Amino acid sequence: MTRRGIALGLLLGLLISVATYFNDLVINQTPFVGNHLPVSVFGTAVFLLLVVNPLLGAMGKGLPLRSSEVGVIAAVGLCACSWPGGFYRAFATNAALPAHWAKVEPGWKANNVMSYMPGASAEIGQGHVRDWHALVNAVLRGQKSEQPSPARQLWLNMTSGPQIAFTEAARSEQHDISRYSELARGVNEALRSSQFYEPRAFSKVTIPAPAQKLLEASRTRHLAEPELVRLNRMLLVAAMPDLILPQPPGQGALVNGGRSDPLVVDTLLQGRSPNQRLRLKEIPWSAWWPTFRVWGGVAMALGLASFCLAMIFHPQWSRRELLPYPIARFIEEAAERSKDALLPAVAKNRMFWMGFWVVFGFHLLNGLHEWFNDIPAIPRNFNFWGLVALIPNLDRVYGVWGYFYPTFFLSVIAFSFFMSSPVAFSLGIAEPFLYTLSAILLARGYKLDIDDLGGYPANMLRCGAYLSFVGVIFYIGRSYYKNVVASAVGLPRAPETPAYSTWAARGLAVALLASVPLLHSAGLGWFFSWVFVVLCLLMFIALARIVAETGFFFLQPWWVPAGVISAVIGFEALGPTTFVLLALASVMLAYDPRELLMPFVTNALRLSDRTGEVSPARFAPWAILVIIGGFMVAGVVALYLQYNYGVTRVPSWGTQKMPVIPFDYLTGEITTAAARGTLAKATGAGFWERLGMIHPMGDRVLWLFIGIGLVAGTAIARLRLSWWPLHPVAFLVWGGVPIQYFGPSFLVGWAVKTGVITYGGARAYHQVKPLMIGVIAGELLAALFWMGVGAAYYFLQGKTPASYAVFPS
Numbered sequence: 135m136t137r138r139g140i141a142l143g144l145l146l147g148l149l150i151s152v153a154t155y156f157n158d159l160v161i162n163q164t165p166f167v168g169n170h171l172p173v174s175v176f177g178t179a180v181f182l183l184l185v186v187n188p189l190l191g192a193m194g195k196g197l198p199l200r201s202s203e204v205g206v207i208a209a210v211g212l213c214a215c216s217w218p219g220g221f222y223r224a225f226a227t228n229a230a231l232p233a234h235w236a237k238v239e240p241g242w243k244a245n246n247v248m249s250y251m252p253g254a255s256a257e258i259g260q261g262h263v264r265d266w267h268a269l270v271n272a273v274l275r276g277q278k279s280e281q282p283s284p285a286r287q288l289w290l291n292m293t294s295g296p297q298i299a300f301t302e303a304a305r306s307e308q309h310d311i312s313r314y315s316e317l318a319r320g321v322n323e324a325l326r327s328s329q330f331y332e333p334r335a336f337s338k339v340t341i342p343a344p345a346q347k348l349l350e351a352s353r354t355r356h357l358a359e360p361e362l363v364r365l366n367r368m369l370l371v372a373a374m375p376d377l378i379l380p381q382p383p384g385q386g387a388l389v390n391g392g393r394s395d396p397l398v399v400d401t402l403l404q405g406r407s408p409n410q411r412l413r414l415k416e417i418p419w420s421a422w423w424p425t426f427r428v429w430g431g432v433a434m435a436l437g438l439a440s441f442c443l444a445m446i447f448h449p450q451w452s453r454r455e456l457l458p459y460p461i462a463r464f465i466e467e468a469a470e471r472s473k474d475a476l477l478p479a480v481a482k483n484r485m486f487w488m489g490f491w492v493v494f495g496f497h498l499l500n501g502l503h504e505w506f507n508d509i510p511a512i513p514r515n516f517n518f519w520g521l522v523a524l525i526p527n528l529d530r531v532y533g534v535w536g537y538f539y540p541t542f543f544l545s546v547i548a549f550s551f552f553m554s555s556p557v558a559f560s561l562g563i564a565e566p567f568l569y570t571l572s573a574i575l576l577a578r579g580y581k582l583d584i585d586d587l588g589g590y591p592a593n594m595l596r597c598g599a600y601l602s603f604v605g606v607i608f609y610i611g612r613s614y615y616k617n618v619v620a621s622a623v624g625l626p627r628a629p630e631t632p633a634y635s636t637w638a639a640r641g642l643a644v645a646l647l648a649s650v651p652l653l654h655s656a657g658l659g660w661f662f663s664w665v666f667v668v669l670c671l672l673m674f675i676a677l678a679r680i681v682a683e684t685g686f687f688f689l690q691p692w693w694v695p696a697g698v699i700s701a702v703i704g705f706e707a708l709g710p711t712t713f714v715l716l717a718l719a720s721v722m723l724a725y726d727p728r729e730l731l732m733p734f735v736t737n738a739l740r741l742s743d744r745t746g747e748v749s750p751a752r753f754a755p756w757a758i759l760v761i762i763g764g765f766m767v768a769g770v771v772a773l774y775l776q777y778n779y780g781v782t783r784v785p786s787w788g789t790q791k792m793p794v795i796p797f798d799y800l801t802g803e804i805t806t807a808a809a810r811g812t813l814a815k816a817t818g819a820g821f822w823e824r825l826g827m828i829h830p831m832g833d834r835v836l837w838l839f840i841g842i843g844l845v846a847g848t849a850i851a852r853l854r855l856s857w858w859p860l861h862p863v864a865f866l867v868w869g870g871v872p873i874q875y876f877g878p879s880f881l882v883g884w885a886v887k888t889g890v891i892t893y894g895g896a897r898a899y900h901q902v903k904p905l906m907i908g909v910i911a912g913e914l915l916a917a918l919f920w921m922g923v924g925a926a927y928y929f930l931q932g933k934t935p936a937s938y939a940v941f942p943s
Contacts, residue, residue, distance in 0.1 A: 336369060587725075
């Protein structure tokens with residue numbers, strides 16, 4: 135291991151942590167990371183090989199970087215890629231903007247959704263009253279009595295509208311569920327009143343210690359409204375424990391308790407003018423700390439767990455199963471050079487330069503078109519929409535634009551050359567297969583629905599595929615994994631099990647034991663905290679395996695733990711607080727893992743181990759340093775830029791979609807449960823009571839098992855039938871946006887590779903391979919070039935540059 139390689143890798147990791155958010159969301163260029171073929175890492179590696187090394191060689195014979203050093207630089211850099219454009223891309227908006235939307239969303243207000251979020255509003259929602267009939271009668275009795283009482287205080291501190299609603303509710307023999315919202319509004323009016331507490335009315339009530347402290351504080355200062363409501367809620371619960379539920383326990387899920395604040399929320403949303411930029415110390419760090427402790431702590435714990443999992447799987451995948459690692463293989467192929475050569479061996483081939491300059495020139499011309507409209511552009515997307523009409527119902531199928539208005543990515547076509555033919559074919563045919571299935575189902579009156587967060591049929595289908603895929607992974611390496619677990623608890627370790635795998639298993643246990651208490655501190659129960667963490671890790675394992683086995687570098691699973699859990703056991707068994715916390719955790723940590731850490735580390739271990747420069751055991755400390763250091767640096771930079779430039783630069787998915795999804799779903803579920811009359815029971819039930827409330831959504835659970843069966847059946851067929859053409863990856867990626875973007879390119883790449891091998895054999899394949907390496911190198915350097923142009927223009931002119939994206943953002 136050379137100090138130079140590690141030092142340059144650390145510098146690359148620092149650059150990624152500092153520059154990603156600026157590049158992606160301030161100057162809007164090709165994502166600095168964006169997927170598991172990050173331009174910032176692999177474009178830099180190509181730049182070192184083709185530009186820097188020849189210059190170093192001209193300065194001295196021993197100065198050029200060795201191939202192994204380039205691999206180490208890329209490996210270290212990969213470990214920094216997950217945080218700045220992944221976790222931090224929407225962390226602040228997810229944690230802060232619900233407070234903004236709560237002010238304007240009528241459905242949220244009507245259902246008091248923030249009252250179900252721990253640490254947020256202390257007002258009551260409909261579900262926080264165990265028995266509305268009993269509460270109405272108690273309030274009316276208090277109104278008629280002349281003796282001070284908590285019930286009378288409720289009545290006296292309501293306005294006339296809610297008083298009339300309570301009176302009419304008492305007269306009705308059967309309660310109108312639609313009236314409960316108005317009754318809750320009346321109770322919350324009383325809770326906001328500074329006159330609610332009257333010593334004589336609560337003289338017989340045992341006031342809890344937190345309420346006592348607030349009462350003492352109220353004698354010396356005016357309580358803010360959130361404090362006043364929390365005080366009065368505690369007083370009411372103490373007076374009517376059989377009727378009113380306490381505020382859900384937990385803190386930190388939303389910044390500032392989900393309440394709007396001019397600095398914490400409004401400044402984040404709007405940013406600051408150029409002459410009023412906030413300094414680093416002026417960022418409201420103290421307001422963010424409780425939220426950062428929860429979600430940042432869980433993200434870091436899961437990140438370290440992912441690293442440990444990658445260390446455990448690496449010997450099995452790289453040495454026993456001999457997975458191809460196409461992404462890492464690209465660097466290996468591109469970096470290989472003889473001892474005294476200045477350029478890689480592949481650069482001596484004219485086919486390489488042909489592919490390189492054609493693709494680089496293509497993006498140079500199209501990038502100039504974005505800057506100067508008079509310059510013509512070469513199209514890479516084509517319109518075949520007229521063909522949709524040939525197939526009944528096809529125009530009603532989600533995502534058909536991907537194949538009937540396709541964009542062709544040249545590096546994706548080239549990457550198909552590094553994949554096995556069944557994998558490239560499966561990736562190319564996955565979407566047409568799904569289109570056909572969806573069209574057939576539509577003709578029979580059934581829609582294969584897909585959704586962002588819910589456990590809809592298409593989401594459950596993919597989740598089942600992921601669970602089955604992970605099961606196949608563990609089955610194939612069962613002997614090795616059993617020995618890793620055994621050695622981790624002190625039993626003998628087999629000679630073929632590396633010592634670092636044993637220690638990684640122990641580290642995994644520590645990381646898991648750290649993540650669950652953090653989730654629990656936010657208000658999520660112990661059981662569902664474990665379920666959430668396990669589902670996340672299963673997702674991470676599957677995604678890492680897909681990247682290592684297939685080389686598909688842009689992945690989104692399109693299922694999240696919250697949707698799957700709610701579909702399997704039902705909303706009532708979860709309750710609104712557990713549901714919204716699971717939904718928020720899913721959006722924070724599992725909604726869009728296109729920049730997930732575990733696949734980056736998986737490729738990093740391959741690069742370091744394959745080159746022989748750094749063994750996994752020696753690489754681990756540097757990787758952990760970059761993971762932890764990059765997490766901290768990226769977080770500081772992201773919040774600094776967001777507070778000064780505003781998050782309005784973030785696309786609408788980050789400001790108008792992801793922050794509202796958990797609460798929109800909660801609103802719908804609350805409305806449905808209230809209409810069924812099950813909301814109060816769902817809100818107040820204990821753990822054991824909830825077991826009896828489990829009500830799976832039958833058709834959705836069926837699709838979960840169909841997904842399990844498709845992957846298991848395909849895996850068995852691949853093992854038993856040598857001619858079987860389909861890889862299970864087809865069922866892991868179909869229906870998602872990434873394959874809609876890249877699927878046509880995989881299909882073209884598979885066809886080209888098949889044609890070359892069919893008509894030219896293995897010799898022709900090896901002759902064409904330098905061309906494909908050149909295509910990938912040209913696309914990576916073109917993206918890096920336009921990033922540099924955009925950054926230079928911004929710093930020199932102070933204006934946002936034209937945006938040209940080589941890869942989708």
